[in-house]
Amino acid sequence: MKSPSMPSASLTGRVAAVFIGLALAFAVHAQGNLEIDTPAISALRKAMQQRHAQLAPLYASGAVGIAADGTVSLRDAAAVPLAQRAQANAAVAAENADRAALYREIARANGHPEWEGEVRRTFAQRWLDRAQPGWWVQQGASWSRK
Amino acid sequence: MAAQPGTRESIRVETSAGGFELPCGGRSRRALACSLVLLMLVTAVPLAGAAVFRVLAARVGEIAGPGFAVHELRVRLDAPAQGGEVDIGRLRIGAREWRALTLRCGRLRIDAGGLACNAARMEQGGRRLPFEADVDLALGAGPVRIALRLPDGGRIEAGTEADGRLRARLHRLTPAAAADLLEPWLGDLAAGLRGFKATGVLDAELDYRPADAGATTASLRGRLAGGGFGRADGLLAAEGVGADFTLEARSTGAVWSWSAQLDWDAGAAYIHPLLVEAGPRLRARGRFDGRRIELERAELALDGLAAASARGVIDTAAGTPDALSIELAGADLARIGPRWLAPLLAPASAQRLRFEGRADARVELRAGRLETLAVELHGAGFGLAPPLGGGSARGDDGKEVVPVEVLALGPVDGRVRWSSRGPGAAALQVGGGRWEKLALGAFALDAALEPAGLRLAGARIPLLDGTLVLQDLALGWSAAGWEGSGGVVLEPVSMPLLSEALGLPLMAGVMSAALPGLQFGPGELVLDGTLAVSVFGGWLQASGLRVREPFGVASHLTAEIEARHIDLAQLTETFSFGSITGHIDADVRGLELSNWRPAAFDARIASIAGDERRRISQRAVENISALGGGGALAAVQRSVLRLFETFGYRELGLRCRLANGVCEMGGLDAEPDGGVRADGGFTIVRGGGIPALDVIGYNRRVDWNELVARLQRVVAEDVSPTID
Amino acid sequence: MYREDGMNPAARWLFAAALVASTAACVTINIYFPAAAAEKAADRIIDEVWQLREGAGSAPVTPPAAGGTK
Numbered sequence: 001m002k003s004p005s006m007p008s009a010s011l012t013g014r015v016a017a018v019f020i021g022l023a024l025a026f027a028v029h030a031q032g033n034l035e036i037d038t039p040a041i042s043a044l045r046k047a048m049q050q051r052h053a054q055l056a057p058l059y060a061s062g063a064v065g066i067a068a069d070g071t072v073s074l075r076d077a078a079a080v081p082l083a084q085r086a087q088a089n090a091a092v093a094a095e096n097a098d099r100a101a102l103y104r105e106i107a108r109a110n111g112h113p114e115w116e117g118e119v120r121r122t123f124a125q126r127w128l129d130r131a132q133p134g135w136w137v138q139q140g141a142s143w144s145r146k
Numbered sequence: 147m148a149a150q151p152g153t154r155e156s157i158r159v160e161t162s163a164g165g166f167e168l169p170c171g172g173r174s175r176r177a178l179a180c181s182l183v184l185l186m187l188v189t190a191v192p193l194a195g196a197a198v199f200r201v202l203a204a205r206v207g208e209i210a211g212p213g214f215a216v217h218e219l220r221v222r223l224d225a226p227a228q229g230g231e232v233d234i235g236r237l238r239i240g241a242r243e244w245r246a247l248t249l250r251c252g253r254l255r256i257d258a259g260g261l262a263c264n265a266a267r268m269e270q271g272g273r274r275l276p277f278e279a280d281v282d283l284a285l286g287a288g289p290v291r292i293a294l295r296l297p298d299g300g301r302i303e304a305g306t307e308a309d310g311r312l313r314a315r316l317h318r319l320t321p322a323a324a325a326d327l328l329e330p331w332l333g334d335l336a337a338g339l340r341g342f343k344a345t346g347v348l349d350a351e352l353d354y355r356p357a358d359a360g361a362t363t364a365s366l367r368g369r370l371a372g373g374g375f376g377r378a379d380g381l382l383a384a385e386g387v388g389a390d391f392t393l394e395a396r397s398t399g400a401v402w403s404w405s406a407q408l409d410w411d412a413g414a415a416y417i418h419p420l421l422v423e424a425g426p427r428l429r430a431r432g433r434f435d436g437r438r439i440e441l442e443r444a445e446l447a448l449d450g451l452a453a454a455s456a457r458g459v460i461d462t463a464a465g466t467p468d469a470l471s472i473e474l475a476g477a478d479l480a481r482i483g484p485r486w487l488a489p490l491l492a493p494a495s496a497q498r499l500r501f502e503g504r505a506d507a508r509v510e511l512r513a514g515r516l517e518t519l520a521v522e523l524h525g526a527g528f529g530l531a532p533p534l535g536g537g538s539a540r541g542d543d544g545k546e547v548v549p550v551e552v553l554a555l556g557p558v559d560g561r562v563r564w565s566s567r568g569p570g571a572a573a574l575q576v577g578g579g580r581w582e583k584l585a586l587g588a589f590a591l592d593a594a595l596e597p598a599g600l601r602l603a604g605a606r607i608p609l610l611d612g613t614l615v616l617q618d619l620a621l622g623w624s625a626a627g628w629e630g631s632g633g634v635v636l637e638p639v640s641m642p643l644l645s646e647a648l649g650l651p652l653m654a655g656v657m658s659a660a661l662p663g664l665q666f667g668p669g670e671l672v673l674d675g676t677l678a679v680s681v682f683g684g685w686l687q688a689s690g691l692r693v694r695e696p697f698g699v700a701s702h703l704t705a706e707i708e709a710r711h712i713d714l715a716q717l718t719e720t721f722s723f724g725s726i727t728g729h730i731d732a733d734v735r736g737l738e739l740s741n742w743r744p745a746a747f748d749a750r751i752a753s754i755a756g757d758e759r760r761r762i763s764q765r766a767v768e769n770i771s772a773l774g775g776g777g778a779l780a781a782v783q784r785s786v787l788r789l790f791e792t793f794g795y796r797e798l799g800l801r802c803r804l805a806n807g808v809c810e811m812g813g814l815d816a817e818p819d820g821g822v823r824a825d826g827g828f829t830i831v832r833g834g835g836i837p838a839l840d841v842i843g844y845n846r847r848v849d850w851n852e853l854v855a856r857l858q859r860v861v862a863e864d865v866s867p868t869i870d
Numbered sequence: 871m872y873r874e875d876g877m878n879p880a881a882r883w884l885f886a887a888a889l890v891a892s893t894a895a896c897v898t899i900n901i902y903f904p905a906a907a908a909e910k911a912a913d914r915i916i917d918e919v920w921q922l923r924e925g926a927g928s929a930p931v932t933p934p935a936a937g938g939t940k
Contacts, residue, residue: 034904034911037806039740040700047533047699048919056920063380078380082414085380086421086489093493101695104669106911108694118903126912130922 035109044102051098054091064092065136065143070103070124071096075136075143099123202256209283211290212310212356214239221261223254230254232263232281244331246271249281260284276326284308296323312354316368319348321375346373346387360398367392373413381418388412388424395434405431419489425449437462441470450485452476458511466514474507479526495697500529503557520563523574527556533699552697555579563595570595582742583648584609598623602632610647612639612658619664627668634661634673641681651720651861655681661691669695682720684711684729701741707734711754722861724766729754730798744850746805752814753798761792762831762839769860770830770841773853794835802853809848 036045055072058064063079064072072095080088103123107115128137131146202223209216218235232249252265260283268275282291282305291305300323304314321344328336350368373387388411395404408428415422430444439460446454451474458470479487483501492499503526510518529551560574572593579586587608594601599622607614619632636659645653656679663674673691680686686709693703709732718726730753737747753760801812813828831841917923 032904032907034907036911036915039738039743039745040694040702043699043740045915045918049921052919052921074381076380077416077418078376078378078383080380082383082385082416083421085383085416086419089419090489090493090496094495097494097698098700101669101698101700102915105695105700106908112903115903118905119908122905122908123912123915126909126916130913130916130920132920 034106036106038105038109040105041102041109044098044105048095048098048102051091051095055095058088058091059132059135062136062145063088065138066127066131068124068128068138068140070120070127071099073138075138204256211306213312221254221256223256228253228255230256230263232261232266232283242331244270249279251281260288270330273330275330276323294327296320296327298323302327310356312352312356314352316348316350316352319350321345324348342375342377344373344375347371348373362397364395364402365393371412380416382416384413384415386413387415400435402434403432404434405429419493420486421489432457438468450478450481464514467511468513470511472507472509472511474505474509477505477507479503479505495530495533498531498533500527500531500551500554502527516566518563518565518567518570520561522561523558525557525559527554527558529554529556530697533697550583551580553579553581560591564597565595566597568597572600579607584644585647586614596622599630609636610639610643612656613637617662621666628666629668630664630666632664634664634675635659636661636677641679651722653681653720654716655679657681671696681712682716683713684709686710686712686732702745703739703742705734705737705739707737708732709734718766724769725763725792726761726766726798728758728760728795728798729756744804748803749801751798751800753795755797760795760798760834762795762798763792764788764790767793767831767839767841772860773856790837793833793837793839795839796832796834798831800830802848804850807850809850809853811843811846811848813843 035041055064058080059066059072061079062076063074065075067073072092074089074092077085077088103120104113104116106119107113128139131137133146135146136143137146202221202225204221204223206219206221209219215238216234216236217238218233220233220235221230222233223230230251231254232251234247234249235245237244237247248269249263249266250269251263252267253263255262255264261281263279263281263283266279266281268277268279277294277296279295280291280293282289284290289305289307292303294302296302296319298320300319301317302314302319303317304312306312321339325336325339325344328339348368348370350366352364352366354362354364356362367390369388369390371388373389374383374385376383390409390411391407393404393406395402397403406428407430410424410426410428412424414424425448427447428444430441432442432444433440439462441456441458441460444456446456448454453475454473456470456472459468460466460470461468479501480503482505483499484496487501488496488499504524505526506522506524508518508520509516530553532550532552555576556579557577558574559577560572562570562572562574564570572591572595574591575588576586576591577588589605589607591602591605594603599620601621602616602619604618605616607616613636615635615637617633617635619630621628621630623629636657638656638658641653641655641657644657645651657677658679659675659677661673661675661677663672665672665674671693673693675689675691677688677691678685679688686707688705688707690706691703692705693701695701709730712730712732714726714728714730718724730751732749732751734747734749737749738745797814799814803810803812811828813830814832825844827842827844828846829840830843831839833839
C-alpha cells in the first residue's frame with residue numbers, strides 16, 4: 001500500500017497545473033490589444049461619433065442617460081421640447097442599435113463571438129465611468145447625476 | 147350642532163331680551179311657513195332696530211335636490227353687520243359627502259325665497275378655500291345659485307331650478323385654480339392635475355335636466371385653449387392644445403346614451419413614441435351604464451386617412467378598452483407611414499424608411515392588448531435607404547454616390563391577417579423590388595403567420611432571367627430580435643445580365659446557388675451552402691457566406707471563394723486588361739466585404755500546369771507592371787518589350803493578402819519563401835518560349851485603395867497600349 | 871498496490887475540490903476574456919465617439935451643427 005499522502009500530492013499538482021495553465025492563457029490574452037479597427041467597427045465608431053453631436057445636448061439636459069447595460073436611455077423626455085421628442089427617441093434607438101452591433105462586432109473581430117456579453121459589460125462600465133459631470137448615469141436600477 | 151336632520155328643525159331668534167325658537171319642518175309646506183316667518187322677522191329687523199334683534203339663527207334639517215343634499219344647515223344672521231354665516235354639517239353631492247363647511251357671508255340677506263350670501267368666503271374643516279362665492283339659496287326645493295370667483299380671474303356659476311334643472315358655466319377656469327378648488331373635495335383629482343402639470347384655460351357650459359318628460363338630459367360644451375400636460379417622464383405630454391368639445395347625454399333609466407364631438411385645432415401631443423399634431427376631429431356616440439362606456443361608433447378624421455371608425459367597450463374602472471375594434475380606410479402610407487408606423491415599428495431606422503401607396507386596416511384590441519390586425523395593401527411601397535454615415539458615402543475616386551436604397555419593395559397588393567391567439571396569414575402580390583443594384587421581378591408571397599413569427603413554405607422571386615427561391619422559411623420574434631432559418635436557391639441567372647445590372651464589364655456564363663442552411667439571427671445572416679458561377683470557361687464557387695449587421699452601417703459579408711480553370715483570355719478581354727492566354731486557378735480565403743468593398747482576404751492566383759499555349763500581350767505586361775507601381779519590369783527586359791506584340795510565359799502567379807488597407811503582395815509559389823528572389827523581388831510571370839519575359843514585382847506592400855485606383859485606371863485606359 | 875478507497879478524507883476532499891475547480895474552469899471559458907484589453911479598447915472608442923481627447927474647443931462647436939440638422 002502506498003502512503004495515503006501520495007494521491008493527494010499528485011492531485012494538488014494537477015490542480016496547480018490547471019491554475020497555472022489558466023493564468024498563462026489569461027496572461028497571453030491580456031497582453032494583446034483587442035482588434036477594433038476593422039472596417040465594420042470603424043463605420044460604427046464613425047456613425048456613433050456623428051450621432052454624438054445630436055446626443056450630447058440630450059446627455060447634458062438629462063433627457064438621455066447612460067444606462068447600466070451599455071445602452072443609452074431616454075430617461076426624462078420632459079427635458080426635450082415636445083416637437084423633438086420623437087427625434088430624440090429615434091436617436092436613442094439608432095445609438096442602441098449601433099452599440100449592440102459594436103459589441104457583437106468587437107467580439108467577432110477578435111474571433112470570439114461568445115465574448116459579446118463581456119464586451120458589453122466592459123463597455124457599460126467604461127461609458128458610466130467616463131460620463132461627463134452633469135450627465136445622468138444608471139447604477140443598478142436607479143439614476144443619479146454625475 | 148345638536149340638531150338631528152329631519153327631526154328637530156327650528157328657527158331661533160335671539161333678541162336683546164332673550165331668544166325664542168320656532169319649530170320648522172323640512173317638508174316644503176312647513177318650510178314655506180317657516181320661510182314666511184323668517185321673512186317677517188327679517189323685514190322687522192331694520193324696523194325694530196339692532197336693539198331688538200341682534201342675531202337671528204335658523205336651523206334647517208335638510209335641503210335636498212336631485213343628486214345633492216344639505217344636512218344640518220344652520221344660518222346665523224348678524225343684523226348689525228349685515229353679514230352672517232351658513233354652516234353645513236354635511237353636504238352630499240352624488241355619492242360623495244363633505245362635512246363641516248362654513249360659508250362666511252360678506253353680506254347675508256334672508257327673505258321669503260331663501261337666503262342670499264354674497265362675497266362669501268368658505269371654510270372646510272377650518273381651512274379657507276381659495277375663492278369668493280355668491281350663494282343664492284331657496285329653502286326647500288327652490289332654486290339654488292352659486293357663483294365662485296377664483297383668484298386668477300376664473301369664474302364658476304352654477305344654479306339649480308325648482309324643477310331640478312342644473313346649469314353650470316365655467317369661465318376661464320385654469321387647472322391651477324381647479325386643483326385648488328378641488329383639493330378638499332376630490333383630492334386625488336387635484337393631485338392628478340398638479341402632477342401632470344396641466345395648463346390651459348377652460349370655458350364650458352353644462353346643462354342638466356332631470357327626468358323631464360321621462361328622460362334626463364345633459365349637455366356639456368366648451369373649449370380648451372392653450373391646454374397642456376406632461377407626465378413626469380415626459381413620455382406622455384401635450385402643449386398648446388386648443389379644442390372644442392361637446393357632449394350630449396340622455397337617459398331614461400339607469401343607462402345613458404351619449405354623443406360627443408372633439409375638434410382639436412391647435413397644439414401637439416407626444417404619446418411615446420409618436421408626435422401627434424392638431425387636426426384630428428372625433429365624433430362618437432354610445433351608451434354608459436355607470437361602469438362601462440359602450441362606444442357604438444366613433445369616427446376620427448385624421449390627415450392621411452380617408453376614414454377611421456371604432457367601436458368597443460371601455461371599462462371606466464380599469465381605464466383600458468375591454469374590447470375595441472378600429473377600422474381604418476384609405477390610409478395614405480406616404481403620410482401615415484413616417485408619422486405613425488416608422489416610430490412604432492423601427493425607431494432606429496425611422497429616418498431611413500420610405501412608404502407609399504394605400505392601405506386599409508382593421509385592428510382589434512381586447513383588455514388593452516392587440517388581438518388581431520388585418521391589413522389590406524393597395525399599391526404599397528416600402529424602401530430602406532442606406533444608413534447615414536455609412537461607408538457608401540465615401541465614394542471611390544471622389545465620385546458623387548447616388549444613394550440607392552438598400553432594399554425596396556413595391557407595389558405590394560394583398561392582405562395580411564395576424565392574431566395574438568392563433569394562426570394568421572399573409573397573401574401578398576409584390577410587383578417588384580430592388581436589392582442594392584439588383585431589380586427583382588414580380589412575385590407572390592403566401593405566408594402563415596403565428597403570434598410571434600411567420601412561416602413561408604416557398605416563394606419564387608424573379609431575379610433578372612433567373613429566380614431566387616425561398617424555401618421553408620421560418621421567422622420568429624423574441625426579445626433579442628428576429629431569428630429564423632430556411633433555405634435559398636438561386637436558379638441560374640445569366641452572367642451577362644447580372645454583370646450589366648451590377649455595372650461590371652460584360653461577362654459570359656451563369657450564376658446559381660444552393661444555400662440550404664440559411665440562418666438569421668440578431669445581427670447575422672448565415673448562408674450555408676454554395677454559390678456557383680460558371681464564368682470565363684471555368685467556375686467559381688463561394689461558400690461560408692455570412693452577412694453581418696445586414697442593414698446597419700457595419701454591414702459586411704464574409705465568404706470563401708475558389709475559382710478553377712478560369713480562361714485568362716476571356717478574363718483579360720472582359721476587363722480590357724490586354725491579353726493573356728492560358729488558364730488559372732484562384733483562391734480567395736477569408737474574403738470580407740464591408741459595404742461591398744473588400745476589407746480583407748488572402749488571394750492567390752496561379753496558372754494551371756499543363757500543355758497549352760501561354761502568351762501574354764505587350765499591354766498586359768505593361769498593365770501588370772503598372773499595378774506594381776512602375777519599375778516592376780526588370781530593366782533589361784524593358785527594351786525587348788517594344789519589339790514584340792506577345793510573349794510566351796511558363797507560369798504566372800500572384801498573391802495578395804489584404805489586411806488593414808494594405809495588400810501584401812507575393813508572386814509565384816515555386817520560389818522558396820513565396821517567391822522571394824535574391825534582389826528582394828518576386829516573380830509574377832516567368833517567361834518561357836520565344837520571346838520570353840519575366841515580370842518581377844518589388845513592391846511588397848501596396849496600399850489597397852491605391853491598387854484599386856491603378857486597376858481602374860488601367861482598365862479605363864482601354865485600347866491602345868501606352869509604350870513610348 | 872494503490873486503491874481508490876485507500877484515500878484518506880483529506881485526499882477525498884482535495885480530489886472533490888479539484889474536480890469542482892476543473893469543471894468550473896471548463897465551464898467558465900470567460901476567464902479567457904481579456905478584460906484589461908477590452909477596457910483599453912472601450913476607452914479608445916469612447917474617446918473617439920465622445921470626442922474627449924481632441925481638445926475642449928471642438929466640443930462646443932458640435933451642438934449648433936446638431937441644431938442645424940433638425
